[in-house]
Amino acid sequence: MNTKAFIFDLDGVIVDTAKYHFLAWKKIADSLGFEFTHQNNELLKGVSRVRSLDIILELGKVKAPQEDKNRWLIQKNEDYLSYLVDMDESEILPGVMPILNYLKEKKQLIALGSASKNARPILEKTGTLSYFDAIVDGNDVSNAKPDPEVFLLAAKLLNTKPEDSIVFEDSVAGVQAANIGGMTSVGIGEAATLHEAKYLFKDFTQMDKTFIDNLIK
Numbered sequence: 001m002n003t004k005a006f007i008f009d010l011d012g013v014i015v016d017t018a019k020y021h022f023l024a025w026k027k028i029a030d031s032l033g034f035e036f037t038h039q040n041n042e043l044l045k046g047v048s049r050v051r052s053l054d055i056i057l058e059l060g061k062v063k064a065p066q067e068d069k070n071r072w073l074i075q076k077n078e079d080y081l082s083y084l085v086d087m088d089e090s091e092i093l094p095g096v097m098p099i100l101n102y103l104k105e106k107k108q109l110i111a112l113g114s115a116s117k118n119a120r121p122i123l124e125k126t127g128t129l130s131y132f133d134a135i136v137d138g139n140d141v142s143n144a145k146p147d148p149e150v151f152l153l154a155a156k157l158l159n160t161k162p163e164d165s166i167v168f169e170d171s172v173a174g175v176q177a178a179n180i181g182g183m184t185s186v187g188i189g190e191a192a193t194l195h196e197a198k199y200l201f202k203d204f205t206q207m208d209k210t211f212i213d214n215l216i217k
């Protein structure tokens, strides 16, 4: 059997943290006096913290000096982290653990490819850290998704070619990054949003072992 690299995004793929990012950004938008919707939030998925703030300020037509931006970035992250204090394995999304365990059983390589700078503590809190053979997060890359840097680095650390790498992603930017990087993109979410993904599942409970077996072949 072949060995492939299975690269997981974190927020919205392994853990249900997208809702906390949304709440923390919404608080910033509320304080600045404009609306921030779930639809707006799709634009931020997979996008770095700094770029996310710029997008939000563009949506609200707010121009602000860097000093204010820095303060909001700190506020957002502190608020986001406050939601994670009691985080444990109950926040792992349905179907993720069976797939991680199956990949381990099949001796496949597993990496994290996330834009978040909070990735490691989240993996620790959810008890998933030891599953990963390589971790690439927002602290390791300078180009945000849809740039493929995060996934290419993960594949490199696993000594695997892009064409032998499979990426699980819930964001448009992340699916595009996987495609641009020459990897197999697997969207986790809605077809309306993730139509660029090569394969699509509503969540991991819909993915069976045969799908993984076919990727490994």
Ligand code: BG6
Pocket (backbone or CB within 6 Å): 010, 011, 021, 044, 045, 046, 047, 048, 049, 052, 077, 114, 115, 116, 117, 118, 119, 138, 171
């Ligand atoms: C991505 C999320 O995984 O990480 C984005 O989808 C988030 O919503 C980005 O902005 C950066 O995360 P953090 O934890 O470094 O602010």
Ligand code: MG
Pocket (backbone or CB within 6 Å): 009, 010, 011, 012, 013, 045, 046, 169, 170, 171, 174
């Ligand atoms: Mg995500």
